[in-house]
């Protein structure tokens with residue numbers, strides 16, 4: 001069963017057709033990767049799916065309802081969480097507080113009341129703290145709970161970002177280049193964490209340039225080139241796809 005499906009999605013920026021008639025679906029509980037050369041339209045697609053940009057045409061169905069045209073917070077509250085290419089942590093706040101911010105999306109009192117520690121939110125605050133600690137334990141970074149986010153190594157900060165998205169208890173996790181800037185060991189660790197997240201039942205859509213990571217963890221891969229989908233298949237078939245090989249070799253020649 002598909003959790004997310006796109007039908008005929010297009011987006012133009014002035015004279016540039018950034019995304020052109022793209023359709024695909026992501027099965028519940030799977031990892032699907034979105035790959036393609038620079039400028040292929042991957043981030044634009046993420047922005048369309050998460051409500052940051054409205055599509056010019058087409059439909060996006062998430063968990064049985066149409067979500068195109070909704071605001072990002074409306075999409076998020078339906079169970080979609082996202083990480084970004086560049087780390088967006090609050091550097092002066094602790095790791096636990098950064099995770100708790102993700103959880104506050106779910107709280108009745110909301111983010112502002114939570115941060116102001118208004119008395120009527122105390123119980124909820126305790127619950128959020130408990131859940132956030134669970135996330136830190138799951139990711140193996142509980143020892144850093146009270147550390148300032150900025151004091152962590154870059155690779156650990158990336159894991160905190162993942163934790164903040166996980167704290168929203170999403171049905172679908174959108175990961176935009178989670179291995180960017182990581183070394184080989186950290187990239188392998190990130191891959192293991194993403195696979196473990198999928199194994200808990202969370203569906204993952206990932207944009208990533210690191211091909212070893214993509215090939216290792218993806219159940220299916222979509223390839224974009226100049227805004228068009230040119231392939232949508234299992235990793236082994238993608239590796240043998242002549243058009244995909246041509247697009248990537250072309251990039252290396254450039």
Ligand SMILES: Nc1ncnc2c1ncn2[C@@H]1O[C@H](COP(=O)(O)OP(=O)(O)OP(=O)(O)O)[C@@H](O)[C@H]1O
Pocket residue numbers: 013016018036037038039040041042043044045
């Ligand atoms: N807000 C915008 N206004 C104008 N053009 C844009 C905008 N956002 C993206 N583009 C253009 O749309 C095309 C697709 O960009 P996008 O960032 O989606 O590609 P990408 O596949 O994510 O690339 P990368 O791998 O480099 O992140 C590019 O040509 C880009 O310059």
